[in-house]
Amino acid sequence: MEPTGWAGVYREGRGLYTLNARPGERVYGETLRTVDGREYRQWDPFRSKLAAFLVRGASEPGPWAGARSVLYLGGAHGTTVSHLSDLLPDARLFVVEKSPASFGTLLALARRRSNIYPLLDDAQLPERYSAEVGPVDFVYQDVAQRSQAAIFIENVRVALAPGGRAVLMLKVRSVSQRGSSVAIVREARRTLERASLSISEEISLSPFAREHVALAGHR
Ligand SMILES: C[S@@+](CC[C@H](N)C(=O)[O-])C[C@H]1O[C@@H](n2cnc3c(N)ncnc32)[C@H](O)[C@@H]1O
Numbered sequence: 001m002e003p004t005g006w007a008g009v010y011r012e013g014r015g016l017y018t019l020n021a022r023p024g025e026r027v028y029g030e031t032l033r034t035v036d037g038r039e040y041r042q043w044d045p046f047r048s049k050l051a052a053f054l055v056r057g058a059s060e061p062g063p064w065a066g067a068r069s070v071l072y073l074g075g076a077h078g079t080t081v082s083h084l085s086d087l088l089p090d091a092r093l094f095v096v097e098k099s100p101a102s103f104g105t106l107l108a109l110a111r112r113r114s115n116i117y118p119l120l121d122d123a124q125l126p127e128r129y130s131a132e133v134g135p136v137d138f139v140y141q142d143v144a145q146r147s148q149a150a151i152f153i154e155n156v157r158v159a160l161a162p163g164g165r166a167v168l169m170l171k172v173r174s175v176s177q178r179g180s181s182v183a184i185v186r187e188a189r190r191t192l193e194r195a196s197l198s199i200s201e202e203i204s205l206s207p208f209a210r211e212h213v214a215l216a217g218h219r
Helices: 049-055 079-087 100-112 148-159 181-194
Strands: 009-012 015-019 032-035 038-043 069-073 092-097 116-120 136-141 160-171 198-204 212-218
Touching: 009 038, 015 049, 015 079, 038 079, 049 079, 049 160, 049 212, 069 079, 069 148, 079 092, 079 100, 092 100, 100 116, 136 148, 148 160, 148 181, 160 181, 181 198, 181 212
Parallel strands: 069 092, 069 136, 092 116, 136 160
Antiparallel strands: 009 015, 015 038, 032 038, 160 212, 198 212
16 A cells, blocks of 8 residues: 555555545445555545546645645535545535435434534525635535536635635536537636636546546635
């Protein structure tokens, strides 16, 4: 098991791993590996777009590096959230999820991992949770909605601290079924830049997540 240049991420062979904050516990059926008395969880790029972003060439040390607080939009059952929880054991991870069914699983995960603060809410209405969340160092969004870019810039506006980092996992065909992917991504990128985000990375997540592009930047 070798450390990588991404903060807190390890590699063995072609696999990526994070150090398991809850040794002995799996979150989504992932492989566990113990090396020199430390347990690692395999981070599957087919299950987590953040892992796909790394495998497809994200810059080091990764947008979460050094974050003390994170706003995560679209937590679902907590697959990616659980790896961020491993990566940032001392940070506060505020996770917004609007589906009550998914939220139940997320809540159960948060009971076992004290750095996760789940919020059953709608990412389209950040004013409902911004006071609780406060300024954060990293905003991550994966909500697969038509208005993804607008939701993202509004959350960045209310919650991202100056100098903070932000990643939008853009699901191209949720924006529009018609038109070229290139044009849809270009328009989303322009929307982010008009909202004063400097976009430093634009990375296709294919073949791990089809028709998804990661747009990463900072304020
Ligand atoms: C693709 S899944 C997220 C997967 C998750 N990020 C992961 O990697 O483990 C998208 C999630 O976004 C949630 N979602 C969609 N629109 C939302 C909104 N407006 N506010 C909060 N959550 C939303 C959905 O309920 C769904 O659970």
